[in-house]
């Protein structure tokens with residue numbers, strides 16, 4: 001997170017750290033006791049033998065916290081149309097190997113199911129353990145930042161993304177305040193509801209000419225319901 005600040009510990013009890021071989025890789029968020037949502041890109045570059053785990057209830061990645069619990073993963077469901085060449089359908093469902101124990105520090109986050117676009121200018125927030133400087137500084141504790149939504153028509157202008165933003169994506173301003181490497185997969189939260197998922201897009205951070213791109217969760221409600229219903 002660039003231009004943000006340390007989050008209040010455990011005030012975002014839905015936040016997940018998606019870890020590979022014990023290292024934070026991406027953000028994510030708890031949907032219910034069995035399922036976590038993140039970004040498909042997070043697991044694409046993973047070597048087959050790598051171990052994916054989900055850390056819940058954390059504020060600090062390194063310090064012991066009674067609320068922290070590292071969960072094994074039963075199955076990964078990247079969207080079938082996602083691929084590492086582009087950012088379309090960048091959404092991942094993670095089935096935990098055991099039921100998550102809920103607490104004041106571990107709670108699910110509702111996600112938007114209505115298709116209506118969120119209004120430009122709406123102030124939303126993103127949190128994560130992604131880098132906090134262009135030099136690549138990694139925070140130990142959860143960071144957060146508030147970002148205004150950018151209307152898709154504006155975001156598709158030539159000076160920004162020149163019609164690359166589909167109706168399954170949301171834009172947010174990126175001037176100084178922005179998500180960055182390691183924040184992918186985390187939720188864009190507006191009025192207490194997850195509207196989007198951080199995607200790396202152009203990988204650029206903090207540059208106003210490259211607004212942040214977020215997967216629009218409401219566009220995938222049918223797929224989400226089908227996966228959650230199908231898996232054991």
Ligand SMILES: NCc1cccc(Nc2n[nH]c3ncnc(Nc4cccc(O)c4)c23)c1
Nearest residue numbers: 134178179180181184199200203204205212
């Ligand atoms: N703001 C959009 C966004 C959201 C999530 C991730 C990302 N960036 C990245 N996703 N993956 C990456 N691999 C390498 N470098 C990356 N960005 C980077 C790194 C150092 C300095 C800097 O200015 C930008 C990214 C960008």
